[in-house]
Amino acid sequence: MDQLKPNSANSCPLTPLGFIERAATACDDCPSIIYNDTTYTWSQTYRRCLQLASSLSSFGINPGHVVSVIAPNIPAMYELHFAVPMSGAIFNTINTSLDTRTISIILKHSESKLVFVDHLSSSLLLEVVSLFPPHSKTPKLVLVTDDKEIPSSSSPPPRIPPVDFVDTYENMLAKGDPQFSWVRPKSDLDPMVLNYTWGTTPAPKGVVQCYKAFFIIAVDSLIDWVVPKQSVLLWTLPMFHNNGWSFTWGAAVVGATNVCLRKFDAPTVFALIRKHGVTHMCGAPIVLNLLSSSPEAKPLDRPVRILTAGSPPPAPVLLRTESLGFIVSDGYGKTEIAGVNVSCAWKPKWNKLPARERASLKARQGVRTIGLTEVDIVDPETGLSVKRDGLTRGEIVMRGGSLMLGYLKDPEATSKCMKDGRYYTGDVGVMHPDGYLEIKDRSKDVIISGGENISSTEIESVLYSHPMVNEAAVVGRPDPFWQEIPCAFVSLKTGTDSGGMMTTEKDIIQYCRARIPRYMVPKTVVFIDELPKTATGKVQKDVLGDIANSMSMSHSRM
Amino acid sequence: MDQLKPNSANSCPLTPLGFIERAATACDDCPSIIYNDTTYTWSQTYRRCLQLASSLSSFGINPGHVVSVIAPNIPAMYELHFAVPMSGAIFNTINTSLDTRTISIILKHSESKLVFVDHLSSSLLLEVVSLFPPHSKTPKLVLVTDDKEIPSSSSPPPRIPPVDFVDTYENMLAKGDPQFSWVRPKSDLDPMVLNYTWGTTPAPKGVVQCYKAFFIIAVDSLIDWVVPKQSVLLWTLPMFHNNGWSFTWGAAVVGATNVCLRKFDAPTVFALIRKHGVTHMCGAPIVLNLLSSSPEAKPLDRPVRILTAGSPPPAPVLLRTESLGFIVSDGYGKTEIAGVNVSCAWKPKWNKLPARERASLKARQGVRTIGLTEVDIVDPETGLSVKRDGLTRGEIVMRGGSLMLGYLKDPEATSKCMKDGRYYTGDVGVMHPDGYLEIKDRSKDVIISGGENISSTEIESVLYSHPMVNEAAVVGRPDPFWQEIPCAFVSLKTGTDSGGMMTTEKDIIQYCRARIPRYMVPKTVVFIDELPKTATGKVQKDVLGDIANSMSMSHSRM
CATH class of the missing domain: 3.40.50.980 (Rossmann fold)
Structure with a gap:
């Protein structure tokens, strides 16, 4: 057996670019793009x-x-x-x-x-x-x-x-x-794509992905989300979001029609679904919310599959969307893993359950798709799997061919998250007894608002640059529309430092607007005498999260 | 970019064995096998x-x-x-x-x-x-x-x-x-499977395939043949035929139900289709023939997809099978390429054509699936692509990740067919102007009978061992049931060599039966004074093929 070495006939690099070459023959005059x-x-x-x-x-x-x-x-x-x-x-x-x-x-x-x-x-x-x-x-x-x-x-x-x-x-x-x-490509491990993401650091990180990763995830996602030949894909997910979860390349495999859309708008979406016989669309949970609460919303003529990821859709939104005839699938992905590779594989027996139970099962992120070799939830201290009880929290780790090569020009960040043969996501979850995982917290420094990742540390670094700010911490606050909005907790400098000036929520928000993209600007600023801290001096973001959770829309200096 | 090297988290070997590990969680109590x-x-x-x-x-x-x-x-x-x-x-x-x-x-x-x-x-x-x-x-x-x-x-x-x-x-x-x-596996290029095949040599050759090849072809075939989650696959194709064209492993990806079947039998197949709601089945064209000509044949309640390969189904069989509600797909594969990776990708516009035209389009083998990087038809002398005119014959060549590692203990045979970065199939075909290929002849030394590859050279070596045989050549002869049957052309020793004894067709057939598997035994023996040869002394198998084609069922010493 040992003499059988790979050669240039059988070890050609895997690349998703071959998909379109094939589509040009196999789907030559079928529609590729409608705009x-x-x-x-x-x-x-x-x-x-x-x-x-x-x-x-x-x-x-x-x-x-x-x-x-x-x-x-x-x-x-x-x-x-x-x-x-x-x-x-x-x-x-x-x-x-x-x-x-x-x-x-x-x-x-x-x-x-x-x-x-x-x-x-x-x-x-x-x-x-x-x-x-x-x-x-x-x-x-x-x-x-x-x-x-x-x-x-x-x-x-x-x-x-x-x-x-x-x-x-x-x-x-x-x-x-x-x-x-x-x-x-000379090798399927050559870099093909660079996507910037906001993690736990103020500066964006450049995620570098290779050809093989996209070949695997594109094919994998077609099977997992059931995208047959000649599907019609409406682009409600921005392609700049992780390359449209790699369905950009995947669409060429099955000769799908890509219905393009400059801007999301519920009436337009409903009109396009009818006009082009849309079968599939993706989006953050906010897309489900906008669609199902739109005055244009009425039952679909034919079922349309929606894949959502980022954060689990709230049960009422899920039920409202499904009642219109959408088939909702929920998954979990990150820029670092090239797409959605954990998904809530649905079991036929669950169809018999009451709507509320179905919604709570669907809100779980689920099991790995075949593009990953392993997904587990481990104790970050010991690296050992947590109990499969649906209660014990741990860090989500994974390994497999769709993981990034690493962060561009940042070997430290790369080796910090890729170690012991695993990628440490920084996200917190639990493992249910049936082997389905559920996310409990995205990385504590990431806020997901309207499907966008926002780095709380990036906002904090802006807040700290404000002359009146002593301490600042930003957490996500639940919002019925955006899922989460950034909420800043700020303590001000006192005495001579502050020059005796007063600072208002409006001042802080305007200060941020001049310095960071609008969607990252805190929508709420809570003034606080001192940030809650652990014995070792770490800010207790979980305590601030609890406060943000419990706040009514009105708030005042605490 | 250069510092971003693959590591143990992102370069795990691809293996189809992971499919069943995942299925145990994602499809835990769904049926895997029914027998x-x-x-x-x-x-x-x-x-x-x-x-x-x-x-x-x-x-x-x-x-x-x-x-x-x-x-x-x-x-x-x-x-x-x-x-x-x-x-x-x-x-x-x-x-x-x-x-x-x-x-x-x-x-x-x-x-x-x-x-x-x-x-x-x-x-x-x-x-x-x-x-x-x-x-x-x-x-x-x-x-x-x-x-x-x-x-x-x-x-x-x-x-x-x-x-x-x-x-x-x-x-x-x-x-x-x-x-x-x-x-x-330590590497996804490690050997995983050994399949014996009969090519142009009397002895079988051991095709060695690696883990990666099966990962790719299994996933690829699910997409190409449209096998969604929870399909029901009836095993009318022997799993010992090229591992059931890799659907053995593929079934675990989509949690399909494998309906097992000890022996093919049309009434049983129709009963199982009804009983278990079969959605997919594979088989050589003979399976289509047996099903559609069975007295049990009546229109199906729901469409069933049949994938056939090996040799194109004759138009009448295709039309009869489709009229029952089967959706027939035609493809081309070899043991050396792990499954069916050239397939007749069907275009919606063809549905409007008359039945006979549809049948002739469907009899073409088609285009590469995404598991292959290239399929072409080349002039074996120059290695250049032949004209895309549907007429110019050439050898089918391919390269891609699902090709074998090589033949076991036979570096000579391996390097003979894998050279210049391509695998030379030995099969002859034409390329149509639309980029679809059509096989014109399997390798001249292979006869395909009832879906089995038979090596004519293996039969010839047995015939040559017969004391009365001077020369022997075996070709395929068309048969309405088996597609092809082996037909032997034999010249006998004369004069003292033969001892004056007569040899009959029955003698020759009995002699073969004692020495080779029954399905390989020639069904017809034609006695001929001298085999037709080229100027350089090569037996003209194409001439013998023409004779075999034109023969009526009765025949006699020529």
Whole structure:
């Protein structure tokens, strides 16, 4: 047996880019993307991706370079998921709701060479690059115009690239060679994607993922979420969220139709479901809430599967959504694991249970999908599995082929969470007797609001920079709409330090607005004499969490 | 980026064995196997596999050892697909219709340590081991009794193992530890399975496949053939045929119910479809023929998907089968590529075509599935792609992660077919303008009869051993039932060599029956003065093929 070594015929690197090459043949004239009045077919999309990859190469983009995009769910955003890595470059998406400071941090840290900029983000990005120090390596900008934009949008997009842009997306694409021989990875462990995430540190961390991880998670998620051939996927989940949980690439495997959507809006979603026969959509629990509470909400003609993750949907929202004919699946994922790889595998016998029991079973995150080798909940001190009693809390750990390679330029953070052959998520959960896990707390420093991860430490570092603030701690506070909103606990400097000035909640909020993206700004500020601390001086965030939980909407200096 | 190296958390070997571990939690009390009156659940099957793997370990089976099984589609056969590799051993299935000589070749060549023997094959295997030379390493035998066997079968199975068997299957299993920690591969390129196949050489070749290949092909085939969660799979395809095209492992991913079947029989199949709500079944085209021409055939209550491969189903059989409510998919696979990885991806627009056109489209083998990186048809001389005109013939080549590691103890055969980064299948096909391939000829030395590969060179070597035979060549002859049957062309020795004796077709057939498995024996013998040859002296098998094609059922000395 020992003489049988892998060779170049049988050990070709796994890559999700091969999916679109195959789709161009197997699904040639089936619709790939629908956006407003535009429809592309799979052979067109493949051809456009080859052209763009070719143009990127001609532009000087080489394997290992980082190419970024800031755009909502428009066709260009979908195409770039294939086209950028087909040029050999590493693909980086940027959340459209970030502020100039954060985008600037990302572009500098990633050393991005080129940014594709949706026209609605163009002034933002022009501001970002204007802030780069002179003579520094400023990324080039390509303008993504959106000629087919719905009329209600802002000013008409420019057709000729403004001077600050090196080109427009369509111009660049048109110059490319549709016969381009796309760049295949040398190893399936080569980096393919860079996604920034907010964890327990104020600065975002760059999660680097390899080709193999996306091959595995894309295929795995199609099976787990039951996405058969010729499904119709409505893009209610931003593709910049962890690459749309890797369904961007997965859609090409089954020749799904990608219905693109610039902005989430319940009436539009219901109209698109009817018009295009949508079968699948993803989103944070807030999407379920917006849909089910919309005045447009009425029972669907055909069932539509919704996959939700991030935080478990509240039982009333779940029941309301399901009563309309949506089939809700709940899962758990992180940027570091390339998608949703823990999911609440549903058992037929549970269908007979009362609605409330079904909702509480569905709120559990569940079991690993086949892309992971292990998921467990362990005592962080001993590394041993906790009791399977649904009560004993521990840290969620995992290992498997869809885990990231690590954090870019941060070996310390990488080795801190990837050790002993496992990835330590920082999230707290319990294991039920049937082997299904349930999250009890995301990492204590992460607040999830409307599906976005917010780092409490990032907000805290801004608060600490305020001249009047003595101590600050930020926790999540439950909110019926956003699931959680950031709630700041602040103690002020006293005596001469403060200069005897008064500071109000409004002052603090305005101070934050000038410095961090709007969605991260605390919606509530609680003034407190002293933060509760442990004997060793650590702030007791759990105590603050309890206070935030119990607060009525009105509050005052405590 | 370069500092981001794979580590033990993110580069765990891919293995299909993890599928059953997950199924034990996610599908715990859902049915895994149904056989006559016995039903197992997924948690029971996982437990039984662990017990058996544990017993194999205790018995002295170590990683790298080969463990064989000769059995039809009974529960033990399914369990062994997991249990044997869970002990770290390499799993080898043996076709139940082979004869003692061939089985003996396989057991010696593979150095098999242990053989699980279905009770109906027990006398055959006892004969095989009795023929091993004294003091040679004879494999140990374990008897698989079948207490739940349908009453019509032969004598009741023994409950205590006969002296020649080291144990019975159930006894051995009962001794095992259900908490056994199964042996995970060190690398996903480690060998997992050994399957013998008949190619262009008289002796069978041992195809060695690794863990990764089965992970990929199992998942890939579920997506390609649309096998959703909780499907019901009726085992009309022998699991010893290329591990049931890897659906053995795949079934555990989706928690499918495996309906086992000792022997194919159309009335039983129709009864099982109704009784268990079968959704999927596989088989050679002969299965379609047997089903659709059965007196029991009547329209199905619900559609059942049939995947067929090996050779394209004849249009009338296809149409008759589909008219009953079966959805037929056609594919192409070989033992060397672990399953069916070229398939006729169906396009919705084709549904509008007339039945005959649909049938001719469906008879094409199609496009690669995502488990392969490339499939092409090339000129064997130049290695360049042939014209995509549906006419120019060339050799089918492929590369990808589901290709075999190579042939056991046969580096020459391995390097002959795996070269220049490709696997040369030996099969001849054409590429249509739309990128779909169609097989024109299996390798000229392979005859496919009733789904079994038969090596014409193996039959020829037997014919040449006959004292009266001067020259012999065997080709396939079309048959309405078996698709092809072996047809021998023989020239006899003349003058003194023959001793003046006459030899009849019956003599030749009887001579073969004593030496090769019954299904390989030529059904027709054509006596010919001299075999047609090329200028360089090669037998012109294509000429003989034409003769065989044109022959009426009656024939005589030519």
